[in-house]
Amino acid sequence: MVKLIVSDIDGTLLPYGQINLRSSLFQVIEQLRERGVIFCPASGRQYHSLRGLFAPVQDELAYLCENGAILYGAGREEDAPVLGKTSMPREASLALAEDILALPGCQLLVSGANVSYVCRCTSDYVSMLKDEKGNRVQILEHPRQIEEDILKVSAYCPAGTKEPAQVLGPQWGEALHMAAAGPDWLDFTLADKGTGLEQLCRALGVSPEETVAFGDNWNDAAMLHRAGRGYLMEQADPELGKQFSLRCGDVEERLRDFLAGGTL
Template structure:
């Protein structure tokens, strides 16, 4: 088989949400795929700090902050935080409309106690992989700090949560020219969560940027994901796979649905695709 460039989402795809240990079967699949000459890149909404525990498992590069920060080998090839004026405008709009958020810098995340309380309540009822990731992240204090400790570090993206779409209506209208509201879930209790991502980048543009840097034909790309913030990544790759535990809408958009993460989904998909 011709060598492929493979993009892997993290939470819900490579690891259980909010954890840092891939299943043994996934690590074996990664090892065998690289031995066959394929290259593997993490492509995640996590920032560099949250990705760091995974980088020792044999990846050729990583895309962090949903496309805002790209590294291949030891070379930073894209770095795009929010300009300070734009960031101040976003915070003002979200605060005025009662939307909870977490600020993601390169190596840390900052959140308010109200967001922690909101997550605890939401997860106790039902949660998608992104809510679970954040709730576990906050519980385990993996580089997540109180927002009172924030000292104007550059922000790459934000995670938001809201009690209903109505609180998001005005922010979405005001910020739509500059930001994409990637909504992960809207359930019967009207709990809404997602990522606020600068329209300058997303996981899909990151796929194209890395292909251009490496001189890789996009036809030789494969992407794995589970959440709606993976949509652009799956669309940018020639072949997009959604995990069996993934968002139902994303499953319909993918070219293939593989078994869930907990059922050795990555290993079985790598075998089915002839990567190993």
């Protein structure tokens, strides 16, 4: 029996380059809720950003944010319960942040629980985070001004992630779990969507075998493996596709088929 459906956003529910979900998806989520099935966005995005993306149903969802580094239960933004949190070691995170700042053409993003911290950045980058991603953003002069726990450190790489990954990977790739999160983001965190899903299942009293997950990228792989059934999007990297037999072309259509009596 399916009790929890977890889905990546960018490249899965939301095609790259688009900023709004189809409004018809919210009806599907409501119908799932009526059947006792919890829907949970699972993303590298910030909690505030995800709530804005799912505005019509935002108080009804569980949220797996910052690639699993922080999880929220249903409720209003100001008092929704935190169901899990995985922080990074502060000094290593700050050293990584400095290395990203030194990369030509890349921008830094350091994630707290519900704030994106940036520094030495362009105004276009700040506008993208605020207006396109819907993030809460705080501009600092130096990463050491961050006072809260650091959950994730990211490099925004408009020219692609290959060369930045080659520079950052040898020192930080294994220690801080480097993962590509789309064509222009590299994320570093001690959590991943797989450990986030495990924490979420424990908090909600759901077995991993009662979950279905959808994703399209390498940072979704752990979540897809841990779910009872993990669907990889058809447009995913063929190398990643070798790990998964279940494929999906359109998540909303797959969920509508499930609501009509099909299986997941």
